[in-house]
Amino acid sequence: MRDLTPRQVVEELNRHIVGQDDAKRAVAIAVRNRWRRQQLSEEMRREVAPKNILMIGPTGVGKTEIARRLAKLTGAPFIKIEATKFTEVGYYGRDVESMVRELVENGITLVMEMERQEVEEDARRHTEDRLLDLLAPRPTSIDVGVDADDSAGRYERTREKMRAMLAGGELENRMVEVAIEQKAAPMILGGTGADQQMDFDFQGMLEKVLPKNVIQREMTVADARKVLFEQESEALINQEKVHARAIELAENLGMIFLDEIDKVVASESNRGADVSRQGVQRDLLPIVEGTTVQTRYGYVHTDHILFIAAGAFHSTQPSDLMPELQGRFPIRVELNDLTQEDFVRILTEPKGALTKQYRALMKTEGVEVEFTDDAAIALAKYAFQVNQTAQNIGARRLQTIMERLLEELSFEAPEMKMGRVEINAAYVHERLDEVTKDEDLSKFIL
């Protein structure tokens, strides 16, 4: 886990996301608060509940993007999930508790990664030993004749010679036979997603009960090394410990990003049509408040999991959420509509900015694409304009605009052998003027 200060979190986010400072600050503080809580005494720690966040803002301004980047950066269990994926308990579909299970799965992945690194050295050593066993099998007692000492000594010498050759990479293409365990095929009941909803480790249980199917497979030393390394790592890792650690991490540092929360709000006009949506809100309550969820790895207490919910709240308002649920999201941050200047920055500044992406893509075809400053300004202007006349889809508009701008180049690039293309304001105007002027046309194309 990285102990990032709020300032560091914001700085990291700044590399990918333009503006939205309030939202960045709020999530940065929330992340730091997890760390602070970890430093407290056991007694105090129990008292400190996370302050859940509700992010409100129009579509395409960076809500989901902030969550995505945050996930990468914290190194804590983190999942992002759409509230619309759930159905009320008792109805056909996924129930809300499954998000806690998913969080634990995420924790398991994290812990496994750490454990793998920890045992890597040992696993490598064991792997080499086992490869040697395969290349130069130990003499069995029958082979050992009268002169047992001598033959044992000879064997050790051969083995050391082999070890040197193996280390020198001379034996990579030699064929060896490796025993591989075949896992029992999953025979989960139908395709109901039941495996996700399973409260206990049914698959794991099956594997324990059913006889293991071991087959011998011939492969090169190079391939065998990978297989044996997997087997050795697995043997060195204590699964029970991994499960316990993952649950602990999920409980104390876990974060759940609940996207599209506004979509489970029934608006004035369609109330009634969406009973099950309201039901989802009701099901969410205990989880956000703190309850115990059974997972295949054990019980998980949700009291200290941090929830960040986000929604556009176009036709509805946060106050349309169930009152109890509103109360569970005390921190509200609003994300602003993006300005034309923001668009210019989004096009050019972030690490994965669109202009950088296209430049890299074209480079694979041997074409150097250069975007001039005035091209970015012109593009931003068109994007802003179309957002005003057609629907406002925020920064997503930049993608359609860019795609249109570079359609011809994308098609021709492999054959054009031009070496270098400069995209300036004139180029932009030439490609986009017509489509953006015609409102109907732009509705279809951009």
Ligand SMILES: Nc1ncnc2c1ncn2[C@@H]1O[C@H](COP(=O)(O)OP(=O)(O)OP(=O)(O)O)[C@@H](O)[C@H]1O
């Ligand atoms: N402030 C920003 N800085 C950089 N890129 C942005 C910003 N806002 C949006 N984008 C880009 O626009 C795209 C859509 O943004 P995002 O998915 O965050 O929208 P959203 O706010 O979650 O919208 P919705 O309410 O529709 O889910 C992303 O690919 C992202 O790269």
Ligand SMILES: [Mg+2]
């Ligand atoms: Mg989103």
